[in-house]
Amino acid sequence: MSETxxxxxxxxxxxxxxxxxxxxxxxxxxxxxxxxxxxDDPYALPAADFEELVRMFASQALLYLGAFPDPxxxxxxxxxxxxxxxxxxxxxxxxxxxxxxxxxxxxxxTKVLYELRMQFVEVSRAVQKAIDEGKLKPMDATRPPAxx
Numbered sequence: 001m002s003e004t005x006x007x008x009x010x011x012x013x014x015x016x017x018x019x020x021x022x023x024x025x026x027x028x029x030x031x032x033x034x035x036x037x038x039x040d041d042p043y044a045l046p047a048a049d050f051e052e053l054v055r056m057f058a059s060q061a062l063l064y065l066g067a068f069p070d071p072x073x074x075x076x077x078x079x080x081x082x083x084x085x086x087x088x089x090x091x092x093x094x095x096x097x098x099x100x101x102x103x104x105x106x107x108x109x110t111k112v113l114y115e116l117r118m119q120f121v122e123v124s125r126a127v128q129k130a131i132d133e134g135k136l137k138p139m140d141a142t143r144p145p146a147x148x
Contacts, residue, residue, distance in 0.1 A: 010096045019062050050097075050105045054090065061086035065116075065123045080124055 046052050062068065064083035066076040094109045101109070130136035 008037070050101070051108060053093065054109050054112055057086050057090040057093070058116060061090070062119070065119055071097070078123060078127060080120070080127065083120055087113070087120060090116070090139050 011045065061083045063070065064077065064079040064086065066078040069076050090109065090113055094113060097105075097109075131138055
């Protein structure tokens with residue numbers, strides 16, 4: 001006695017699912033078009049806000065501290081002078097905005113500056129140690145860098 005199982009379609013469930021689908025489609029149509037720079041846009045620029053300004057200077061400092069490769073060359077580079085410049089610029093932003101920031105913005109810039117300064121000290125020590133051990137030659141500041 002082999003009985004084939006019966007398939008029972010719950011019409012209430014089916015109508016509820018269709019109603020939900022229709023409701024979501026109507027809500028999607030009612031939404032205004034996404035502005036340029038929306039998260040769905042792969043070419044979108046981030047919002048121009050204080051955190052993005054901090055992130056911009058921090059990224060540049062980290063680039064010059066060798067934290068990640070240069071997007072154009074694919075090579076990591078260390079330029080303590082350029083890193084220090086970006087850290088100092090961020091310090092200037094902190095000083096000039098003191099008293100005008102929301103508490104979370106103030107905490108963000110203070111934390112980021114602390115982390116960057118600690119990393120700067122660490123990389124500076126590593127560079128000096130490499131120079132002392134003869135593994136690295138200091139650049140002559142009066143001579144332009146050699147072209148590859």
